[in-house]
Amino acid sequence: MSGTVVMKFGGTSVADAERIKRAARRIVSAREQGHRVVAVLSARGKTTDELIASAEEVSTNPDPREMDMLLSTGERISCALCAMAINDLGHRAISLTGSQAGIVTDTSHTKARILDVRADRIHQALDEDLIVLVAGFQGVSTARDVTTLGRGGSDTTAVALAAALDAEVCDIYTDVAGVYSADPRIVPDARKLPVVSFEEMLEMSASGAGVLQLRSVEYARNHGVRIHCRSSFTEAPGTLVVGEEETMERPLITAVTHSRDEARLTLLGVPDHPGVSGRIFTALAEANINVDMIIQDEPDDDGAEAHMSFTVPRTDLRQARAALDPVVAEVGIRAIGEDPEMGKVSVVGAGMKSHPGVAAKVFSTLGDQGINIEMISTSPIKISCVVAADAVDRAVRALHEAFDLGADQIEVEHPFGAPA
Amino acid sequence: MSGTVVMKFGGTSVADAERIKRAARRIVSAREQGHRVVAVLSARGKTTDELIASAEEVSTNPDPREMDMLLSTGERISCALCAMAINDLGHRAISLTGSQAGIVTDTSHTKARILDVRADRIHQALDEDLIVLVAGFQGVSTARDVTTLGRGGSDTTAVALAAALDAEVCDIYTDVAGVYSADPRIVPDARKLPVVSFEEMLEMSASGAGVLQLRSVEYARNHGVRIHCRSSFTEAPGTLVVGEEETMERPLITAVTHSRDEARLTLLGVPDHPGVSGRIFTALAEANINVDMIIQDEPDDDGAEAHMSFTVPRTDLRQARAALDPVVAEVGIRAIGEDPEMGKVSVVGAGMKSHPGVAAKVFSTLGDQGINIEMISTSPIKISCVVAADAVDRAVRALHEAFDLGADQIEVEHPFGAPA
Numbered sequence: 001m002s003g004t005v006v007m008k009f010g011g012t013s014v015a016d017a018e019r020i021k022r023a024a025r026r027i028v029s030a031r032e033q034g035h036r037v038v039a040v041l042s043a044r045g046k047t048t049d050e051l052i053a054s055a056e057e058v059s060t061n062p063d064p065r066e067m068d069m070l071l072s073t074g075e076r077i078s079c080a081l082c083a084m085a086i087n088d089l090g091h092r093a094i095s096l097t098g099s100q101a102g103i104v105t106d107t108s109h110t111k112a113r114i115l116d117v118r119a120d121r122i123h124q125a126l127d128e129d130l131i132v133l134v135a136g137f138q139g140v141s142t143a144r145d146v147t148t149l150g151r152g153g154s155d156t157t158a159v160a161l162a163a164a165l166d167a168e169v170c171d172i173y174t175d176v177a178g179v180y181s182a183d184p185r186i187v188p189d190a191r192k193l194p195v196v197s198f199e200e201m202l203e204m205s206a207s208g209a210g211v212l213q214l215r216s217v218e219y220a221r222n223h224g225v226r227i228h229c230r231s232s233f234t235e236a237p238g239t240l241v242v243g244e245e246e247t248m249e250r251p252l253i254t255a256v257t258h259s260r261d262e263a264r265l266t267l268l269g270v271p272d273h274p275g276v277s278g279r280i281f282t283a284l285a286e287a288n289i290n291v292d293m294i295i296q297d298e299p300d301d302d303g304a305e306a307h308m309s310f311t312v313p314r315t316d317l318r319q320a321r322a323a324l325d326p327v328v329a330e331v332g333i334r335a336i337g338e339d340p341e342m343g344k345v346s347v348v349g350a351g352m353k354s355h356p357g358v359a360a361k362v363f364s365t366l367g368d369q370g371i372n373i374e375m376i377s378t379s380p381i382k383i384s385c386v387v388a389a390d391a392v393d394r395a396v397r398a399l400h401e402a403f404d405l406g407a408d409q410i411e412v413e414h415p416f417g418a419p420a
Numbered sequence: 421m422s423g424t425v426v427m428k429f430g431g432t433s434v435a436d437a438e439r440i441k442r443a444a445r446r447i448v449s450a451r452e453q454g455h456r457v458v459a460v461l462s463a464r465g466k467t468t469d470e471l472i473a474s475a476e477e478v479s480t481n482p483d484p485r486e487m488d489m490l491l492s493t494g495e496r497i498s499c500a501l502c503a504m505a506i507n508d509l510g511h512r513a514i515s516l517t518g519s520q521a522g523i524v525t526d527t528s529h530t531k532a533r534i535l536d537v538r539a540d541r542i543h544q545a546l547d548e549d550l551i552v553l554v555a556g557f558q559g560v561s562t563a564r565d566v567t568t569l570g571r572g573g574s575d576t577t578a579v580a581l582a583a584a585l586d587a588e589v590c591d592i593y594t595d596v597a598g599v600y601s602a603d604p605r606i607v608p609d610a611r612k613l614p615v616v617s618f619e620e621m622l623e624m625s626a627s628g629a630g631v632l633q634l635r636s637v638e639y640a641r642n643h644g645v646r647i648h649c650r651s652s653f654t655e656a657p658g659t660l661v662v663g664e665e666e667t668m669e670r671p672l673i674t675a676v677t678h679s680r681d682e683a684r685l686t687l688l689g690v691p692d693h694p695g696v697s698g699r700i701f702t703a704l705a706e707a708n709i710n711v712d713m714i715i716q717d718e719p720d721d722d723g724a725e726a727h728m729s730f731t732v733p734r735t736d737l738r739q740a741r742a743a744l745d746p747v748v749a750e751v752g753i754r755a756i757g758e759d760p761e762m763g764k765v766s767v768v769g770a771g772m773k774s775h776p777g778v779a780a781k782v783f784s785t786l787g788d789q790g791i792n793i794e795m796i797s798t799s800p801i802k803i804s805c806v807v808a809a810d811a812v813d814r815a816v817r818a819l820h821e822a823f824d825l826g827a828d829q830i831e832v833e834h835p836f837g838a839p840a
Contacts, residue, residue, distance in 0.1 A: 017474070017477035020478050021478060051497070054437070054497070055500075055501060055504055057437035058437045058440050058441060058502075058504050058505040058508075059501075059504035059505055059507070059508045060508060061508065063503060063504050063507045065514070066500040066501075066503040066504045066507070066513075066515055067500070069496060069499070069500040069503075069515050070496070070500035070501065072496075073493035073496050076489060076492075076493050077471070077474070077490055077493055079489070080475075080486040080487070080489040080490035081474060081475060081478045081479075081486075081490065082478075083483060083486040083489075084475055084478050084479035084482045084483050084487075084490075085478040085479055087483045087486070088478075088479045088480060088481065093486075094485070097489075097566075100564070121564075144520070144541075146517075
């Protein structure tokens with residue numbers, strides 16, 4: 001008997017009977033290789049959206065506790081069906097709700113955080129040679145109510161279980177083959193990355209790579225859980241997300257990521273008093289708006305007022321304006337400008353820490369394309385530029401080429417070896 | 421604050437958003453009258469059938485434990501949605517799963533029996549002035565697994581909670597207005613019965629009246645729970661099912677019930693040895709076939725063999741034959757005859773205990789119609805006759821008229837008074 005593996009299947013991987021059976025076969029195959037197997041399943045395809053629609057039919061403002069009771073049924077259905085399919089293959093499986101699996105959360109309904117994983121029942125089932133299926137995205141609160149972890153929560157369930165069970169790896173099965181050097185829909189010769197570090201993956205998730213949920217990557221980094229992000233439709237290895245010490249000498253830049261759904265708000269004539277910025281961003285936070293990049297200009301020559309720009313998700317633009325209106329009147333901001341059609345392009349790479357020329361190359365590459373950079377923000381391993389939304393694709397392609405991310409295919413032996 | 425009421429809403433009463441809101445208003449109205457309210461909900465409309473179909477898509481023989489995990493989601497969805505609707509009406513509601521509500525069952529998956537109701541959490545919620553919604557049809561087993569109680573199990577959940585909470589009444593809301601003297605689709609002047617006794621209701625449920633599940637009536641009788649069976653679409657009172665001591669002087673006959681889905685098997689030349697009948701009916705019981713009426717003829721003059729007839733649900737006919745085939749060979753039964761198109765008509769009434777002429781009147785009424793009686797069985801308060809399936813409607817109408825069940829509208833003041 002080798003060690004424990006956690007396998008997570010997303011909604012598209014269990015969307016219909018055929019896909020559930022395929023997931024069942026893959027789970028059984030891991031079991032037959034001698035692993036102790038725990039699989040975390042998401043709700044099927046559109047189930048969660050349909051349940052949300054049902055809630056909106058009966059209530060204008062669905063109670064969060066009841067929303068969790070409602071939404072948690074989706075993953076239970078997936079797990080029960082997959083357990084049936086596995087039992088039909090001659091193996092023994094048991095499905096567990098988040099509560100039965102010991103996922104203990106706080107009481108923040110619809111966005112609960114995991115406080116503890118009490119895995120006794122999972123251990124007991126594994127000791128009885130059972131395959132264990134766990135309903136993702138959910139737990140039980142300290143008040144004994146059903147909770148959910150928010151969108152993408154199944155990834156977090158899987159990583160938390162992998163940590164609690166000291167699993168060898170947390171396999172995240174999805175409808176893409178792994179993490180790419182850029183979105184292959186924009187850059188046809190983008191390459192699949194064999195390995196990325198937690199820090200790179202965090203920056204990539206935060207700057208538009210949709211393949212892994214930011215929160216699950218944070219959890220994995222904090223608990224040292226190796227994630228293997230891979231396709232549920234092929235046997236080929238995907239991308240391993242691991243600690244930096246496990247990654248080899250890295251190229252300067254690992255990937256180019258992007259987002260097309262940004263909007264910029266510009267506050268003109270912000271009084272240069274202490275506390276004004278606090279007022280502005282408290283109002284936005286209270287309206288639950290995620291502010292991304294913030295830039296404040298120098299005050300005017302007379303030192304009396306400044307301009308301030310920041311980006312928000314385009315879908316939040318209207319609520320952001322509504323939240324700002326009272327503040328504008330109160331603190332005496334002169335005007336608000338908005339640019340709703342913005343995008344963001346980012347280059348991410350742990351290698352740039354020791355190479356100072358990356359920013360210059362990013363700026364000149366975009367300049368050569370005639371793309372205007374509206375805002376810039378950086379971290380030690382990331383440079384992001386806000387550009388016009390309709391320039392995003394061109395910017396991604398130009399940066400991907402400038403840093404040789406496609407052509408310069410570094411042949412790294414995959415940690416899991418060749419495809420089966 | 422007056423006492424506790426348990427209200428149960430069936431699948432058609434929560435089938436869509438409008439009906440859920442209507443159920444919510446009705447629950448709120450009971451609360452506003454000062455009751456402590458516990459409502460038990462079934463799965464919406466066709467949900468259970470759809471879940472069963474999903475299971476059949478992934479497995480030829482779905483595991484019963486997983487089937488229960490799957491099916492139990494339907495009632496949870498209804499409860500969560502109804503709780504949202506109640507909260508929107510300005511009242512506070514909480515939905516509980518069968519497990520959270522303390523419905524403890526044995527481990528017989530898909531047909532579990534309730535062992536205990538540990539209602540502390542319900543009491544606590546009621547003490548906090550909450551309306552409590554409980555997912556029907558389900559519980560948690562002594563092995564901590566989700567169980568279901570079998571078809572119609574939500575009625576049993578409601579009655580069990582009413583017993584545990586010492587409720588004033590258990591309101592069963594359904595798509596019919598109450599219990600009728602005969603099926604109104606067959607007998608247009610059938611009348612709604614204001615009161616029936618547990619014993620009558622048991623006989624009626626067992627002989628074809630679909631409105632209340634036999635098991636829930638048994639539970640109600642054993643625990644003295646008053647059931648009020650009523651329409652979810654009107655405010656009119658329905659039918660009260662209570663102990664005989666609570667019913668008034670009763671007419672001879674209360675109702676005529678029927679079933680159209682019977683089949684008769686006749687075993688010709690059954691050896692007249694001890695143990696042969698035991699073999700036959702053990703084989704049928706092991707195949708899970710419900711045998712209803714059994715008649716054994718006198719042995720032949722030489723005392724060596726007998727004929728035996730019994731009825732089974734028509735849908736079980738094929739399995740019954742399969743179960744009997746080995747027994748036929750083994751004990752030397754000469755032949756099996758089958759009549760697949762049989763029906764059953766029954767008259768039920770607590771009054772017949774003290775009036776000997778009822779059977780004679782039933783037989784002569786059917787005889788006058790030229791309807792042949794194939795088999796007869798009786799209890800102290802019921803007479804059932806097996807007839808050809810295509811004679812059932814005529815038999816029901818003739819018996820209903822012969823016993824004056826429609827015309828002789830006895831005006832009994834309804835225990836709950838006039839409609840609101």
